[in-house]
Amino acid sequence: MDKGFSPVGLRVLVVDDDPTWLKILEKMLKKCSYEVTTCGLAREALRLLRERKDRYDIVISDVNMPDMDGFKLLEHVGLELDLPVIMMSVDGETKRVMKGVQHGACDYLLKPIRMKELKIIWQHVLRKKLQEVRDIEGCYEGGADWFTRNDETHYLGGGEDVSFGRKRKEFDFEKKLLLQDESDPSSSTSKKARVVWSFELHQKFVNAVNQIGCDHKAGPKKILDLMNVPWLTRENVASHLQKYRLYLSRLEKGKELKCYSGGVKNMDSPPKDAEFSSLIHKGETDPKQLASSSVSDPSSDVHMPPKAKKTRVEFDPPISSSAFDSLIPWDDVIEPKPTILYESSFLQQQPLPSQSPYVANSAPTLMEDEMKPSYETCVNADEFLMPQDKNSTVILQDLVDLSAPSVISSNVTNDTETMLRSLNWELPESHHSGFIDTDLDFSWIQNEHFLANTSGNFQNFQFQDYSCSPSLLSELPPHLWFGNEPEEYTLMIDNGLFIS
Amino acid sequence: MQRQVALIKQSLFDQGYLDEQFVELEELQDDANPNFVEEVATLYFKDSARLISNIEQALERGSFDFNRLDNYMHQFKGSSTSIGASKVKTECTMFREYCRVGNAEVFSLFRTCDECRCLRTFKQLKKEHATLRKKLEQYFQASK
DSSP states (O other): OOTTOOOTTOEEEEEOSOHHHHHHHHHHHHHTTOEEEEESOHHHHHHHHHHSTTSOSEEEEESOOSSSOHHHHHHHIIIIIOOOEEEEESOOOHHHHHHHHHTTOSEEEESSOOHHHHHTTHHHHHHHHHHHHHHHHHHSGGGOOHHHHGGGOOOOOSSTTOOHHHHHHHHHHHHHHHHHOTTOGGGGGSOOOOOOOOHHHHHHHHHHHHHHTTOTTOSHHHHHHHHTOTTOOHHHHHHHHHHHHHHHHHHHHHHHHHHTTTSSSOSOOHHHHHHHHHHHHHOOOOHHHHHHHHHSOTTSOOOOOOOOSSOSSSSOSOOTTOTTTTTHHHHHHOOOOOOTTSOHHHHTTTTSOTHHHHHHHHHHHHHHHHOHHHHHHHSOGGGOOOHHHHHHHHHHHHHHHTTOGGGSOTTOOOHHHHHHHHHHHHHHHHHHHHHHHSOOOOHHHHHHHHHHHTOOOHHHHHHHTTTTOHHHHHHSOHHHHHHTOHHHHHHHHHTTOOOO | OHHHHHHHHHHHHHTTSBOHHHHHHHHHOOSSSTTHHHHHHHHHHHHHHHHHHHHHHHHHTSSOOHHHHHHHHHHHHHHHHHHTBHHHHHHHHHHHHHHHHHHHOOSHHHHHHHHHHHHHHHHHHHHHHHHHHHHHHHHHHHHO
């Protein structure tokens, strides 16, 4: 495929409080033949996005903005509008990039941004569309013929005045286009309906889920029926359910984290330690080296290992300069086997492109703020994690925990959690085999493992996040800063930041 | 005149005031935006003047708020990458590092050292910034 190829007319919204960058990005994107809208304020951007839900294909946003945290904006956009969002920053710290991942960004660009990076952003749009198509397919048992089933379903656009007939045709068109002619990404200009999951809607969803409980047949169709929302489609419910389950599984892990907060028992049980140390030693990459390669050169992107051999989308050009390439293989590795608790087709959604877990991760923070009561009915109330502090630790724990289903807390009796636990159960096996069998370069993830594993102490997780809570550090004696966490210190050094 | 333009530009690169981002900007300049680079530079200096003033105010207040200063510097750094202001960017990075260390510092004596380092770095930063501004003004003037 032609390297310089990019779809004309891709509608991009750029959000950045820096007027200089806004001007430059506008010019760059125009040179890519994209349709650009610039915005200096996050709130203004949200307003624009909500106003005309189908107006934009992709959002590029800076991480640091005065009126709203870039990550918050990211969450809102990802959850409400389901648009691909690319984060930008001058700061390439692994931690921040990880945060971007958690909140659902589909890429993380380092400033100064180059033309070549902007030229390929259309791939994120395409990838997302493909994922949506797959989501829909996955909803049908056995993946039956999409076109015949098409007549049964109806769609809703962002506004209520959408005629069903029109939308159906557009959907047909898009599906055909995507499957038959991937080399023509100008299909991205066709409009795709987006469902906004409001508080009420989500409430209905959660009620329906709880009603069903851990019934074996609990799937999007049943939930949809129970919800009794006429304009909602099964695929809408399916993708939302997926995000919700991932969110709950994160909560689950967060609960474990809290259980062991005394620091006495590590998340890792001995067999798992062996597993992980073998995984860590698998990769030749020195974590220091990784750290230096990722942040010592601010003029390049965050350097990530090359993408896995397995590609999730049907076209050839690799998505380069993506901060999340190495995390994507992680999802690929997870090959779910159907369990008795879920419809098998639904599970096939798991190894899909990076979007789902990332967007799912954005769910907790938004939902927590707005939907606490409903969650209390299905998970224990004390499980709420503070998004700012805990997310980064939770994600590390996630990486650590995936191989140790056995340590999942035993005092959980709730049905929904049982469902999730069984889901978690299948992850380790395939995860394990995935690491051994496939040729993935996951050394970047290992880097995180390494940091996580250097101390089995919960306190140290917070320590890694020290920039958020400096008061914590000030209580620690100085020798702990540079003694116990040599990797962190080395990371600091390798960041090119030096103390004279 | 052309030769002078080339000389100024060359010296800016040789002395490390500008990096390849500046070249990228020049490549963006076209018939639709014939003065693109100059416009961007003007915008940058206007915005950075505002940032410098904010930082100065923060420093004057007496008590060092490392977090706040770090925040300003983050903005400044981001802004400086836009035109490829390499030396300025380096000073920003240093300043931020001192902020980070100073923030974590328990012993007040060491903290004071970090504050001093911040002040010293900021002074250097302003100097680099002013030099760059002057040189670029010369450059754009000569290009006309």
